[in-house]
Amino acid sequence: MQNPIDALIAEKGILLADGATGTNLFAMGLQSGDAPELWNEQAPEKIEALHQGFVDAGADIILTNSFGGTRHRLKLHHAQDRVFELNKKAAEIACAVAAKAGRRVIVAGSVGPTGELLVPLGAMTYEDAVAAFAEQMEGLKAGGAEVAWIETMSAPDEIRAAAEAAIKVGMPYTYTGSFDTAGRTMMGLAPKDIHGVVDGLADAPVAVGANCGVGAPDILAALLDMSEAKPEATIVVKGNCGIPEFRGTEVHYSGTPELMSEYVRLAVDGGAKIVGGCCGTSFEHLAAMRVALDGHKQPAERPGIAEIEARVGPMRNKSAAQSGAASAPAGRRTRRTRG
Numbered sequence: 603m604q605n606p607i608d609a610l611i612a613e614k615g616i617l618l619a620d621g622a623t624g625t626n627l628f629a630m631g632l633q634s635g636d637a638p639e640l641w642n643e644q645a646p647e648k649i650e651a652l653h654q655g656f657v658d659a660g661a662d663i664i665l666t667n668s669f670g671g672t673r674h675r676l677k678l679h680h681a682q683d684r685v686f687e688l689n690k691k692a693a694e695i696a697c698a699v700a701a702k703a704g705r706r707v708i709v710a711g712s713v714g715p716t717g718e719l720l721v722p723l724g725a726m727t728y729e730d731a732v733a734a735f736a737e738q739m740e741g742l743k744a745g746g747a748e749v750a751w752i753e754t755m756s757a758p759d760e761i762r763a764a765a766e767a768a769i770k771v772g773m774p775y776t777y778t779g780s781f782d783t784a785g786r787t788m789m790g791l792a793p794k795d796i797h798g799v800v801d802g803l804a805d806a807p808v809a810v811g812a813n814c815g816v817g818a819p820d821i822l823a824a825l826l827d828m829s830e831a832k833p834e835a836t837i838v839v840k841g842n843c844g845i846p847e848f849r850g851t852e853v854h855y856s857g858t859p860e861l862m863s864e865y866v867r868l869a870v871d872g873g874a875k876i877v878g879g880c881c882g883t884s885f886e887h888l889a890a891m892r893v894a895l896d897g898h899k900q901p902a903e904r905p906g907i908a909e910i911e912a913r914v915g916p917m918r919n920k921s922a923a924q925s926g927a928a929s930a931p932a933g934r935r936t937r938r939t940r941g
């Protein structure tokens with residue numbers, strides 16, 4: 603049985619995922635420290651508006667409002683006993699929007715980190731992590747989510763636990779790391795090693811990649827490493843909309859629709875099959891990204907770091923700029939012709 607992401611890629615070539623959840627919910631009145639997941643029950647019309655905004659902007663994949671939906675995260679808001687219902691509701695809201703889109707829109711169930719460290723660094727056992735993710739995914743699946751979208755991950759063993767949970771629950775899954783620490787995740791995972799994290803599990807991921815991080819140039823450099831390490835993989839990039847700037851208590855992201863359009867074209871050329879935005883990406887940004895993607899269906903020449911920096915700005919992590927993708931001679935790269 604073909605999973606929904608492969609099926610839509612076969613039809614459309616490259617898919618556009620949605621933009622920011624947190625940034626847009628803050629703009630709708632969410633306060634710092636609030637659990638966005640509680641809005642699935644308290645303010646479902648706002649979550650619906652979030653999804654509708656991205657569907658109207660042209661998203662092929664929308665992510666449910668369930669990033670912090672494990673019991674470990676919900677415990678901070680005394681909602682650890684409502685994991686199933688809050689996640690189910692998140693998926694139901696997204697599915698209702700997707701159903702009236704007038705085109706195929708995939709609902710992916712967002713699954714973020716637990717916030718706990720696994721043994722031996724922390725107190726959470728691997729089995730506990732699998733159980734916590736499975737509990738969340740059961741709710742997402744019951745609400746209609748088609749894929750478990752494991753994202754913003756740092757620890758390889760936590761990715762593996764979430765992947766194992768998805769298999770247990772019977773959902774296809776994707777996972778992405780946040781390479782925000784000198785070109786690696788905070789727990790030291792390098793982009794080129796993302797593919798091997800779930801080796802040996804019964805089902806392979808539908809897609810792997812990077813999200814969040816520190817801006818367009820760095821996530822594109824991570825993409826080069828990931829696509830070079832495994833050219834046949836379906837790779838996701840869902841990068842932040844520029845760099846956060848603090849204006850008083852407000853966080854503003856520096857990316858413009860033009861910058862995000864250039865990021866989309868470079869991501870396609872770098873081998874990504876699913877492109878979206880993370881923090882700071884508004885409906886307006888995503889609409890510009892849709893136009894950019896539709897105007898750039900076939901990958902052009904694979905870019906190097908110098909071209910990425912010339913087109914979307916300097917890398918933040920110089921050590922990432924010195925990694926394998928940056929130093930490999932251009933001639934070693936094969937031109938991507940799929941899609």
Ligand SMILES: [Zn+2]
Nearest residue numbers: 814842880881
């Ligand atoms: Zn982000």
